[in-house]
Amino acid sequence: MRMMPISMCRPGMKLGKRIYADDGIVLLAEGVELTDSLIRRLGDKGISYLYIEDPRTEGVEMPEILSEETQRQALSCIRSVFRDLVDQPGKRHAGTYPYVGRSLRQVMHLVMEDLQRNRDAMIMLMNLHTVDHYLYMHSLNVCVYSVLLGMAYGYNSEELTTLGLGALLHDVGKTQISMQVLLKPGQLTDREYEEMKRHTERGFFLLKDEPNIPLIVAHCAYQHHERLNGSGYPRGLKGDEIHEYAKWIGIVDSYDAMTSHRVYRDAMLPHRAVETLYTGSGTLYDTSMLKLFRDKVAIYPLGITVKLNTGQTAVVVDINAASAHRPVVRVLTDEAGVDLKTPYDIDLSKQLSVMITKVETGRSDR
Numbered sequence: 001m002r003m004m005p006i007s008m009c010r011p012g013m014k015l016g017k018r019i020y021a022d023d024g025i026v027l028l029a030e031g032v033e034l035t036d037s038l039i040r041r042l043g044d045k046g047i048s049y050l051y052i053e054d055p056r057t058e059g060v061e062m063p064e065i066l067s068e069e070t071q072r073q074a075l076s077c078i079r080s081v082f083r084d085l086v087d088q089p090g091k092r093h094a095g096t097y098p099y100v101g102r103s104l105r106q107v108m109h110l111v112m113e114d115l116q117r118n119r120d121a122m123i124m125l126m127n128l129h130t131v132d133h134y135l136y137m138h139s140l141n142v143c144v145y146s147v148l149l150g151m152a153y154g155y156n157s158e159e160l161t162t163l164g165l166g167a168l169l170h171d172v173g174k175t176q177i178s179m180q181v182l183l184k185p186g187q188l189t190d191r192e193y194e195e196m197k198r199h200t201e202r203g204f205f206l207l208k209d210e211p212n213i214p215l216i217v218a219h220c221a222y223q224h225h226e227r228l229n230g231s232g233y234p235r236g237l238k239g240d241e242i243h244e245y246a247k248w249i250g251i252v253d254s255y256d257a258m259t260s261h262r263v264y265r266d267a268m269l270p271h272r273a274v275e276t277l278y279t280g281s282g283t284l285y286d287t288s289m290l291k292l293f294r295d296k297v298a299i300y301p302l303g304i305t306v307k308l309n310t311g312q313t314a315v316v317v318d319i320n321a322a323s324a325h326r327p328v329v330r331v332l333t334d335e336a337g338v339d340l341k342t343p344y345d346i347d348l349s350k351q352l353s354v355m356i357t358k359v360e361t362g363r364s365d366r
């Protein structure tokens with residue numbers, strides 16, 4: 001199985017992994033043969049890469065950080081909580097939603113069980129096989145990435161649950177922002193941007209008096225767009241004024257936004273997103289936190305096609321947890337681009353003279 005930019009998918013190729021619809025049911029099963037119209041429709045739904053069957057990469061399994069069942073249950077819970085809040089603007093007062101904390105704690109329990117079984121898991125793209133509403137998938141991604149980082153950082157399970165809840169709910173204030181602004185395909189006007197920024201305070205006020213939600217969780221919603229040097233919003237907090245959890249969430253929130261496909265731009269690949277985050281090292285983001293984050297990201301996703309400095313084309317077939325920049329690759333072509341009869345593997349963590357020079361994106365810019 002390999003990961004193919006949708007612009008390079010062709011009719012006749014077979015889907016290597018199932019795709020889920022908004023409500024968690026299977027939209028397309030594995031093995032389905034792609035057609036022109038199917039490829040177009042998936043592209044329209046915001047999918048930038050597809051997993052494709054390829055006998056030369058047989059046996060390469062995409063590890064799931066979360067089990068399918070956990071993902072399904074988590075998304076369905078996030079969806080019902082968020083939809084409920086959208087439907088009740090202005091009706092809220094302290095303790096209106098005691099079930100929100102209760103049901104999201106159950107989600108956290110499932111997520112933590114999966115992650116605890118999988119403590120060495122790397123941060124991998126998880127948004128490739130769903131066409132779900134961006135906000136729900138984003139909330140779950142940010143939660144999983146934050147908890148993985150929190151585990152590596154050494155938080156105990158109570159701290160991890162609070163961090164995870166803060167991550168699940170960091171953007172809950174967006175339920176109070178008008179759909180017109182939230183889903184606008186083009187650039188926001190100054191006024192619309194001001195409204196969008198208010199999702200931080202709105203999230204805080206939605207959460208701060210809920211009985212089953214720690215106050216820190218409300219502060220994660222309030223502070224996740226604050227940046228180290230005071231350039232963030234809404235209050236321009238600096239350094240230690242920003243809670244540590246909100247700093248972790250700020251990093252993974254930016255990362256997930258960059259690596260997700262949005263109406264107004266294509267998804268960035270992990271190595272580009274990490275480079276972009278690094279331009280804010282010490283100014284926007286805490287340098288040591290960023291370093292820990294970088295070490296946990298599977299910078300070259302499994303199944304992606306890369307170009308080597310030898311001129312050969314290869315597919316990433318295994319990730320070296322200790323050295324994410326140097327995965328194991330399977331060489332598929334020679335220097336001239338001619339398919340090899342017998343593909344072979346190179347472990348880049350051992351063969352240091354071989355390097356990845358380019359990642360296949362289906363576009364010419366990256």
Ligand SMILES: [Fe+2]
Nearest residue numbers: 170171224225
């Ligand atoms: Fe946000």
